[in-house]
Amino acid sequence: QKEVEQNSGPLSVPEGAIASLNCTYSDRGSQSFFWYRQYSGKSPELIMFIYSNGDKEDGRFTAQLNKASQYVSLLIRDSQPSDSATYLCAVNSGGGNKLTFGTGTQLKVEL
Amino acid sequence: DTAVSQTPKYLVTQMGNDKSIKCEQNLGHDTMYWYKQDSKKFLKIMFSYNNKELIINETVPNRFSPKSPDKAHLNLHINSLELGDSAVYFCASSQDPGQITYGYTFGSGTRLTVV
Numbered sequence: 001q002k003e004v005e006q007n008s009g010p011l012s013v014p015e016g017a018i019a020s021l022n023c024t025y026s027d028r029g030s031q032s033f034f035w036y037r038q039y040s041g042k043s044p045e046l047i048m049f050i051y052s053n054g055d056k057e058d059g060r061f062t063a064q065l066n067k068a069s070q071y072v073s074l075l076i077r078d079s080q081p082s083d084s085a086t087y088l089c090a091v092n093s094g095g096g097n098k099l100t101f102g103t104g105t106q107l108k109v110e111l
Numbered sequence: 112d113t114a115v116s117q118t119p120k121y122l123v124t125q126m127g128n129d130k131s132i133k134c135e136q137n138l139g140h141d142t143m144y145w146y147k148q149d150s151k152k153f154l155k156i157m158f159s160y161n162n163k164e165l166i167i168n169e170t171v172p173n174r175f176s177p178k179s180p181d182k183a184h185l186n187l188h189i190n191s192l193e194l195g196d197s198a199v200y201f202c203a204s205s206q207d208p209g210q211i212t213y214g215y216t217f218g219s220g221t222r223l224t225v226v
Contacts, residue, residue: 034214036214038152042219043217044154046215088152088154090214097159097211098211099156099214101153101154
């Protein structure tokens, strides 16, 4: 079992729709969870982090965490073509001193 | 001012050569990392240094040797390059190694192609 799992996609949504990206992780001791966006040929950039169970909202983005189910998700409301990118889930693991990344979900927002 | 800068951005070299990649951060962070991203976009940690001390050394061939002359710099030297070393190498830094609360800041990456 991979430490952090994501569906590779591509996930296609029409412009203006809600995109839902999911991630599961195996280390129950994980404390902090991150979503990075990576455009093709660019470096990952941090868009959200969450530590507590529940929802955390920042603009059009909402991160959701369920530690009991070892599940974290990212919702993007009012999706725009500029949101088309690969979204990487990352989990604080290994005793806390590193981030372990999933393989990413490619999101395509279509006009 | 670039927060985490890597050089070079692109590196094309022949098998068997030795090459280095340099990384510098001006964020005042204590911890720096090297990650390798393969063609399937999987980011895998290689090394981490906290204030010049090696704290993470994943299963990486010993042809790869990191060096941190000070906490703002982390270099990666690769000996006897192989085709399988072709990837994008990202440097990153974070405020705290013990419990990463604010994530990493990544450099722009070095695309290494071994021919």
